[in-house]
Structure formats: C-alpha cells, structure tokens
Amino acid sequence: MNTNNKIKVPRKKGKSLFNRFVAWLHLWPSIVAGIILVVVSLSGTIIVYCDEIMDWMAGEAKYVNVPQNLQRVSSEVLKANFSKSNPGYDISEFVFFKDPKRSIRIRAFNPKGPKLAMVYADPYTGKILKKDESLQFFFVMAHFHASFLAGKTGGWIVALATIVFVISTITGLILWWPKKWNKTTRQASFTIKWKARFKRFNYDLHNVYGFYSLIVCFILGTTGLIIFFEPLMETTVKLTNGTTEHMMDTLPKMDSTKIAKDIIPFAYHILDKSEEKEVSIWNFERKKLGAYIFTSGKVGLKSIEHASINVYDSYTGKEINIDKKYLQHEKTENIVWQLHMGQWWGQLGKLSTFLAGIIATSLPITGFLIWWGRRKKKSPQKKKEIKNNHKHRAEAHHEQIT
Template sequence: MGKGRKVKKKNQSWLLKLNAWLHLWPSIVSGIIVVFVCLTGTIIVYSDEIVDAMAGDAKYVQPQDQKLDLETLLEIQKKEIPGILPSYVLYYKEPGRAVVINGFDPKNIRLSMIYMDPYTGKIIKYDKTIHFFFLMAHMHAHMMLKTTGGWIVIIATIVFVLSTLTGIVLWWPKRWTKTTRKASFTIKWKARFKRLNYDLHNVLGFYSMLICFILGMTGLIIFFQPLMKMTMNSFGATTEDWHKSLPKVKESGQFIDAFPLMDKLFQEIPHKKVIKYWVYDYAKSGVFAFHIADRAGLKSDENRDVRYFDKYTGKPYVINIQQDKHNKVENWVWQLQMGQWLGQVGKFSTFIAGLISTSLPITGFLIWYGRRKRQK
C-alpha cells in the first residue's frame, strides 16, 4: 500500500510538471504572435458599432411615397462610383433608413460602405471607415501573409487554447482555504509590481478562461474544414457546399424587385430590424437569399434567419432541415467568434476577454523572467 501511494504521488508530480512545461514553453515561443492575434481580434469586436457611428446622419433619409428598385440603385452606384463591386446590401425595416451597399474595390483591395437614399437614388455618403477593420480582420486571420500566415496564426491559436486548459490546472489551489480563495479570486492592487503582475496573470486568466477558450476553438473551427464538418455533423447539419445547388438564372425572364419581398418579410417577422442580401452573385443566382436579423455585422448577424425566394415569381424557395441547420450553425460559430452571442453583453464580455488575453503572454513572460533572474 505504501509503495502504491508513492508511485501515485510520483505520477501526479510528473503530470503536473508536464502541465507546467506545456503552459510555459509553447507560450514563450508563440507569445508575440498570440499578442498580435488577440489585439487585432479585440479591435474588431466593436467594428460594427464604430462604422455605424461614423456614418452619422447619412444613415437617415426623408421617407417618400415610393422607393426605387434594387437594380436601379445598383446601377446608380456602379455609375457614380465606378470600379466598386457590391458585396451585400443592407435594407432596414424603418422607412427613414438609408440603403447601405457594402462595396469592394478589387483593384486596390479595399472595402467601403455606400449610403444611398432608396427614394431618390442619391448617394449620401461614401464611407471608407470599414476598410480599417477589413485590414484588422485579415491581420487577425493570417497577418496579411496568406496561407503561410494563416498556419502561423492557427499554430499560435492551438498554443493559446492549450494554455487556457493548462492554466486552469496551474491556477487550481492545492487546498481550498480562506487565504487561497482570496488569493485565487481577487487582485491585490496595492501590492508591489511583482505580486500585482502575478495576480493580473493568474486571476484575470481564470475569469476570462471560458471566453478565451471559446474564441480559440471557434477560430480553429473556422480555419479547419474537417473541424467545421465535425461541428456540422454533431448538430445534424449538412456538410456539403449546398449553395451551389441553388437554382441558377434562366435564359429568359426578368427579376422582380427585391424590396417589396423584404417589406413583406418584415411584416411576417416584425421583431427583426434589418435584412442583409449578398448581391455579389446577383446576375447568376435564380433565388434571393435574405438574411433577416436584429443586427447585421461584418462577419455574422445577430439572431439571424435565412429565407429564400424565387427571383422570377417571388414564391418562397424551401430548403431542407439539414441545409437550414448548416446556415444556423455557421452563423453561431461566427457569432461566438465576433462576440455577438448575447447582444451588447456578449460584445463587452468578448472585448474585455480580448484585452485580458492580449495581456496574458506579457504578464506570463514577466513572471517567467522574474523567476529566472532570481534563480541566477
């Protein structure tokens, strides 16, 4: 019995040493990349709100009796601002809101938001604020180094996820006493820098652990298709790229206007506020795919539902349950990644967690450097 206890204790000590090694050295090696990825990701969190605020009064128009049709607005945009390809259109329930076109400049690789009066066709504002967040998003995803940068970021993300798991083991007190509870859950703000830095790493790391883990895992799911397919399968969603099977345009016939269909959809689902319609394949697809949501975002939409309509008849085009689940799961993953999972509460929580995760490699390095210096 005594020998058994000694072996068990020795094994446990070996596992703890391995856990400490996995928490320290991979994090030291990838620390700068993790800081960069976390910082750029944190900047993106409030991108939708900032872009919306920068639009100012351009968001609003004077309602009139009749709106122009979508095709006319797209033609006006093409003529007034040549070279800009429309990616998606935002159409709001409120009659006094401008129609917003998200434009892409393929020549200079730039994004912009074009605010148009749907009643007169006037371009109210050509705003390029969103391009800054477009750059941040690409830096966050692959550091503007395409495939090579993507793999560097994803390896750093794996290390980050590993650090959250090994960190909780290191944080866990050996004994739960009044003293250890206080040390584990509170920061001693008046302590010397060394102790304060330790608390900022240890305590803040614990409080942000769950959100940091979710952010890391959703990033991995988005990057790795096998992991995305596994996620889809677990929710009973199709893993096929079924959008390619949607009806294409006919040789003859004219599209009906999308706006009356959107207005009708708002009547059916009155609590929704905006519809996002991706128009990059407007001339190729035979169906309208309307993303009706509480709020439209750069990468995901809050509480989104997707409805399809035949472009020639306006009749609903019904997709099967597995395809519908695919849409929902994909949006859930992106909502978790962008902090849209619980409105502004989710955004704020994600923003704070992003700041903390940006600081953790720095405070962790200072702890390691201080101990190393003391040992010498």
C-alpha cells in the first residue's frame, strides 16, 4: 500500500460566521415581513405627492377676483358660510396665502363619517367656492400605511415590519460591499445589465437600486419608528435641546367670559411681515386655548417647510414670546415629519422619496425571486457536489490501497 501519495480533496472556502449571520438576518425576517413591507411602501409612495395632487384638484377654486379695497370678511362670516354649505362638517385647519388672488383653504371633517375634504373660500366675500373630497383618499392611504386601518394592532404590525426594513438596509449594505474594489466589482455594484437574462437582471435591480436608495430608505424607516414610538420621539426632541413638554400646556386657556379677536387680521399681518407665502392655524386649538398659534411656511398635510411659529393672546392681541425649548420641540417634530413625508428639500426631496418608495416596494419582490431561484437549483447542485465528493474520496481511497 502506497501511503506517500495521498490525494487531498480540495475544499471550498466557506463564508465566515459573521457573513452567514448577516445573510440570514437579511433574508429570513424580510421573507416573513415581505408582503407587509410591499403594502406599506406602496401606500407611502402614493402619499408623497398628495399636496401637489390636491392643489391641482382645487382647479379654478384656488383663485379669486381681487376687489380694489382688499376688504376681507371676518372668520365668523367665513364659518357661517362654511356651515351652511357643508352641513355636518367641522373645520380643523385654516390656511391663508400671501398672494391676494389666492382663496382660503379649509381642511374639514365630518365627525360622524369620518369624511375629510378641502374647502376653498373667497377671502373677500366669504363665498364657498369648492369642496374637494380627494383628501379622504389620502387619509385612508395614510392610515393604511401606518396601521392597515387596524388600530394599535395594525400599528404594531407595521412597526415590527419597519424594524425589519431598517435592519435589511444595514445588512444589505454589508452584503453589497465588494470584497475587492476593481473595475469588474465596480461595474457589477453600480450598474445594471439591462440585456442580461432575467435572473441576473432581477439580481441587479435588487442589488444596485437597493444601494442607490439605501440612505433615503433608512431615513424613511427610522423616522417612521420615531413617529410610532413616543419614547423615541421624546429622545429625539431631547437630543435637539427641546423639551418633552408641549407648548400648548404653557399657553392661556379659553375663557368663555371674554370675546376672542378675529383670526384673519392676525394671519395676514404675519404674511405681510414674513417672506413665507402661507400660514396655518388649527381650529380645534382655538376651542380650548386663549391663544392663537400660527405656523407660516409651505403648508403640507403633515408637515410644513421652513416652519416659523407666531403666538398671540386671542383676547388682547398681544404676541406671546415662547421659550426656545418649546419651539425646538415643535421644530424637531416637524423635521421628523418632513423627512418622512419627503418634504425636506423641496421638489428634489419629494422626487427622491418617491423613487426610493418605488424601489422599497420592489425590494421584497426582487429579493424573494432571488431566494426562490436559488432554492430551486439548490437541490440539484447539492446532489452534484455530493457526487463529486464521493468520486474524489473513491479515487483517494483507490490511490491509497494501491
């Protein structure tokens, strides 16, 4: 027997334990949460341009004829006209515009519905110009995005899926990162082979587009978690030198023995002295506070670009100075919502968020197809490997006994 010529069977170098764990963490939680993530991402993507769509839906009702004297009606006349033309509805928000040709935008809701609408009114005559109910669609989409319209239970399901999504962005970057940087790996990591076979094309869609959208997807996921988990929001506020107490808790309360001043002169006074073109006030706050809180900036459904707050005593008309820590609280919450809604960099921010939303919707699908394709060919491949190993061992054994 010849013992000097042993044949060693070559062994393929396996992945490290860390890489195997990262691959597992990227794959299996995403497989489980895949359908949820598709629905959440798609509904969130639909919401991104809600402000622009509703602005377009307003049509001619956005503009009015401007009289020479520029005399505006009072908010009491405006509310009376609103109630008459929209029975059962209440006002949640007024938005006033710097442009004298712009109508007043009223966000309305029906407590028994619930139904939402945008109502447009002439600031000079008080006439109700249009009631647009497209807001209801975006309201449903927003709650579907946040909780599948299933209350707290749905909210927790979405939150857990979002945690998986955030983890998958981190693990995806680790898996995407090439072991060596050269021309071939750069081309494979940053470009898509559009003419490749479906499996390679699908892999490129997942790998390349996943990388390009990674930062925005990570921001969308983390801000979503901050919004859902109140302790995270409080921590974020504290880290930005804000207080967890709300500004409204420090303001004067409503006094039914006093007569509040009209809000409309305040709104247009703020617009006249400010560079911002829009100012908003929430109507429900007026019903419990003895102060008016105006926020100027570009007013969206959930956040305001370049937000600036002015507060007035509703009975004396004097401006109330607010401590910076309370203003920082409001600013931080608004920034979190801006980042989540894509309102953080004008139209470029919205476009980035919209494209990232489309990619995020596709990632669970392309990822599943990659896994399914490998799963189908795994069994024959293993059989071939076992057969080859048996062959090598047989040859080695034959060599040894001869």
